[in-house]
Every structure is written in C-alpha cells, then in structure tokens.
Amino acid sequence: xxxxxxxxxxxxxxxxxxxxxxxxxPRVMTLVVFTALVGLxxxxxxxxxxxxxxxxxxxxxxxxxxxALNMWWDADIDAVMRRTAKRPIPSGRVTxxxxxxxxxxxxxxxxxxxxxxxxxxxxxxxxxxxxFYVVIYTMWLKRWTPQNIVIGGAAGAFPPMxxxxxxxxxxxxxxxxxxxxxxxxxxxxxxxxxxxxxxDYDNAGVPMLTxxxxxxxxxTHIFVYTLILAALAIATAFTSAGGPLYLCVxxxxxxxxxxxxxxxxxxxxxxAETDNYAVEKSFxxxxxxxxxxxxxxxxxxxxxxxxxxLWGAL
Amino acid sequence: xxxxxxxxxxxxxxxxNLGLGxxxxxxxxxxxxLTVVKVTRGDYQMQDTTTxxxxxx
Numbered sequence: 001x002x003x004x005x006x007x008x009x010x011x012x013x014x015x016x017x018x019x020x021x022x023x024x025x026p027r028v029m030t031l032v033v034f035t036a037l038v039g040l041x042x043x044x045x046x047x048x049x050x051x052x053x054x055x056x057x058x059x060x061x062x063x064x065x066x067x068a069l070n071m072w073w074d075a076d077i078d079a080v081m082r083r084t085a086k087r088p089i090p091s092g093r094v095t096x097x098x099x100x101x102x103x104x105x106x107x108x109x110x111x112x113x114x115x116x117x118x119x120x121x122x123x124x125x126x127x128x129x130x131x132f133y134v135v136i137y138t139m140w141l142k143r144w145t146p147q148n149i150v151i152g153g154a155a156g157a158f159p160p161m162x163x164x165x166x167x168x169x170x171x172x173x174x175x176x177x178x179x180x181x182x183x184x185x186x187x188x189x190x191x192x193x194x195x196x197x198x199x200d201y202d203n204a205g206v207p208m209l210t211x212x213x214x215x216x217x218x219x220t221h222i223f224v225y226t227l228i229l230a231a232l233a234i235a236t237a238f239t240s241a242g243g244p245l246y247l248c249v250x251x252x253x254x255x256x257x258x259x260x261x262x263x264x265x266x267x268x269x270x271x272a273e274t275d276n277y278a279v280e281k282s283f284x285x286x287x288x289x290x291x292x293x294x295x296x297x298x299x300x301x302x303x304x305x306x307x308x309x310l311w312g313a314l
Numbered sequence: 315x316x317x318x319x320x321x322x323x324x325x326x327x328x329x330x331n332l333g334l335g336x337x338x339x340x341x342x343x344x345x346x347x348l349t350v351v352k353v354t355r356g357d358y359q360m361q362d363t364t365t366x367x368x369x370x371x
Contacts, residue, residue, distance in 0.1 A: 014326065017333030050351050054344055117348055 015098075019088040023071055023099050024064025024106075031291070032063035032159045038295040039163025039178055042241070042302035044309075047118075047167045054117045055166040059159055062110035062126045066133040066155070068103035072096050073138050077204040083197055103134075114166065122166040129158040143205075146212040153186030154179075160295070174241040181236065181294060184229040188222045188261060189287040195219070195264070196277035196284070219265045222283075226261035230254035233294060243301035250297070253290050260286055 036059045040052055047055070071078065071089055079090035088094035107130050115123030137152030145151075157179045164175035194201055194210045195218060201208040209218045233254050237247035260283040272280065324331075 015330070017330045020330075021333075048351050048355065050347050054348055057344070113344075 015088065015093045019093045020098075020102065022088050023068040023094060023102060024061075025067030025070075026064075028067060028156075029060050029063055031156070033060050034292065035178070035182060035295055036060070036159035036163035036166075038299045039160030039175060040167050041163075042160075042174065042178075042299055043164050043167035044302075044306065045167045051117055052167075055114060055122070055163070058110045058114040058117060059126060059162050059166070061106050062114070062130055063159065065103050065106035065110055066130045068099050068106065069130075069134040070138045072099040072103060073134070074142075075099075077143075077206060081197075081200040081204050083200055114162075118166040119169045121169050121171075122162050125158060125162045125165050129155055129162065132158070143207065146207045146209045148207065149190045149209070150187050153183050153190075156186055157182035173239060177232075177236050177239060177241050178295070178298065180232055181229075182291065184225065184232055185287065185291055187225045188229065188257075189284065189291075191218050191222050191225075192264065192280050192284040192287065195272070196280045215269055219267075223261045223265040226258055230258050236298075241298055241301065243304065245304075246294075246297040246301050249293055253293055256286060257283075257290055 033056055037056055040047060040055060071087055074084075075087075075089040075096055078084035078087050084090065089096055089099055107127075111123050111127045111130070114126050133152070133155035137148065137155055141148040141152055160178035160182065161171060161175045164178070165171060191209055194208045195215060202211055205211075209221055213221075234247070234250045236242050237250050242250075260279070263279045264283055267279065
C-alpha cells in the first residue's frame with residue numbers, strides 16, 4: 001500500500017464539483033431541456049412560469065440522473081473509447097459507487113418533485129424514461145443488439161412528451177408526434193457519429209451497426225431512416241401541431257438532410273478517409289440544427305395558435 | 315478559545331462545498347417558491363365542510 005492511499009488529504013485526482021456535474025451529461029441535458037420546454041410551451045394550457053421552470057428543472061435532473069447511472073454501468077466501455085475516456089469514472093476522479101448513489105438519489109428526487117410540482121402522469125413518464133434509458137437501453141440493448149440506437153432512441157425522445165404531460169396532465173397526438181420526430185432522428189444522428197468515430201465502438205465491443213453489419217450497410221441504414229424521418233417530419237406539418245412556417249422549415253431542412261444522407265450513401269470508405277469523413281461530420285452537425293429548428297418551428301406554430309385564440313376571444 | 319486554522323482539506327474542497335451549498339440553497343428556493351405558488355393558487359385549499367354540516371342538520 002502506498003503512502004498516498006493512507007493519506008486522506010491526498011491531492012491527486014480528487015473530484016471537484018464539476019466532475020459530479022459532468023456525471024449528469026450536461027450536453028445531453030441541453031437537448032432534454034430544449035425539447036421538454038417546447039413540449040411544455042406548445043401545450044394549449046397556461047402553466048404558472050415558476051411551475052414551468054421547476055418542471056423543466058426536474059425533467060433535466062431526471063435526465064441527468066439517468067446519465068449518471070449510464071456512466072456507472074458503462075464505465076468499462078467508456079474507458080476504452082477515446083470520446084468517453086475522460087469521463088469522471090474512467091478517469092478515476094469519481095468512483096462508480098458515487099455515480100450510482102447520485103444517479104439513484106437524483107432519479108427519486110426528480111420523479112417525486114415533478115409529481116408534486118405538476119402531476120403524476122408527467123412523473124410516471126419521467127420514471128419510465130429513466131428506467132428505459134438505464135435498464136432497457138444501457139443494461140440490455142446497448143451491448144446486445146445493433147438496433148440499440150433505434151430502440152434506445154426512445155429514451156431521448158420522451159422529454160417533449162413529459163413537458164406536454166406536465167402542462168396538460170396527459171398524452172395527445174401532438175406530443176406523440178414530437179416523440180416520433182426525435183425517435184426517428186436519433187438513428188441517423190448516431191450512425192453518422194459512429195462512422196467517423198470509427199475505432200471507438202470497435203475497440204469497446206459495442207455492437208454498433210458499423211461493427212456488426214459493416215460500414216456499407218450503415219450508410220444504407222442512414223439513408224433509409226432519413227427518408228422515413230423526412231416523411232414523418234413533413235407530414236407533421238399537416239397535423240394540429242404543424243402550420244405554414246413549420247412546413248417551410250421542414251421542407252428546407254429535410255431536403256438538406258436527405259441530400260446529406262444521399263451523399264453518405266453514395267460514397268465508400270476510401271472516399272471518406274480521403275477527406276477525413278467531412279461529409280459524415282457535416283451531416284452530424286446538420287442533424288443537431290435539424291432537430292433544434294424543427295422544435296423551434298413547432299413552438300412557433302403553437303404560440304401563433306394560442307395568440308390566435310386569445311385574439312379571437314378579445 | 316482561538317479558532318482552529320483552516321485545514322488544507324477545507325481549502326481543497328472549497329469549490330465542492332460551495333457548489334453543494336449553492337445546490338441546497340437552490341433547493342430551498344425551489345421548494346419555497348413552489349409552496350407559495352401552490353398555496354396562492356388554491357391547489358391545497360381545504361374543502362369547506364361547514365355548509366355540508368348545516369345542510370345535513
């Protein structure tokens with residue numbers, strides 16, 4: 001045993017507050033916060049601003065808690081992937097037990113407080129989301145099937161439904177459409193990432209589509225899923241959630257997205273390596289803008305609808 | 315009695331303790347704020363049983 005292990009005040013690698021915060025996956029949390037906020041604000045119900053703030057906060061904490069539990073379970077594969085090797089657990093700054101305790105405590109806290117602040121439908125949806133992400137995706141699907149991203153994507157798609165439920169106390173066509181948009185967006189988004197982070201998933205032994213079915217098949221999958229996504233995204237314009245602005249945004253973005261997916265499909269590994277996966281990387285960046293603008297447009301349409309109702313009432 | 319000098323661990327964990335302190339303070343604000351909103355909106359208003367008793371009587 002070294003002297004350092006006996007000394008409780010040793011300096012090396014001690015976790016700071018930021019390390020515990022990093023367990024909550026802040027970058028993923030921004031997506032959760034944004035989509036949940038759109039779900040909440042798009043709902044045709046007035047929510048007290050402070051209750052709305054608390055609802056989003058608790059949804060974000062719940063998302064963060066599931067991130068901590070994901071890092072606890074996946075610490076072994078995070079350690080061998082370049083993208084994740086610096087996370088708090090594989091880097092040794094936070095122990096797995098600490099992450100587990102924080103994840104469980106924040107899960108319970110977020111669900112109970114969301115229930116108290118809004119309603120128990122929203123709380124139940126948040127609890128199910130955490131369960132789905134941690135147990136169904138992280139513990140079961142991720143290491144078992146190449147369709148992990150497809151089914152696991154549901155976990156990331158629930159926040160707008162939770163936001164909607166926090167406002168209305170229920171589930172409706174609009175919230176299911178917002179769910180579907182994120183659900184179908186996830187596979188092309190992550191498969192593009194898997195194409196240019198090529199060695200990571202191979203080394204970790206995670207059965208990503210790139211590993212199990214090859215990179216040619218992944219390119220085809222991206223293209224096919226993008227076509228399905230585009231059909232749903234544009235069809236949404238003709239439902240109660242959509243409108244003229246959303247339709248314009250959807251047509252432009254989906255044309256760009258399908259074009260990007262087509263370019264990915266049309267090239268092979270040699271071409272991709274030549275320009276260091278420039279097309280795949282730009283498709284990945286576009287996918288972030290794609291989701292942000294679609295939800296922005298849905299929010300705009302909901303705001304216009306409500307303004308119209310208010311105007312009519314005056 | 316003189317105060318004990320700050321141990322090295324206090325200085326080292328200052329950021330961590332400050333962060334946790336702010337989180338706990340934030341939690342108090344959230345719980346208090348929610349309570350004020352819920353009570354002023356009447357979410358937890360007790361049911362008026364007086365009328366029922368008089369009607370029954």
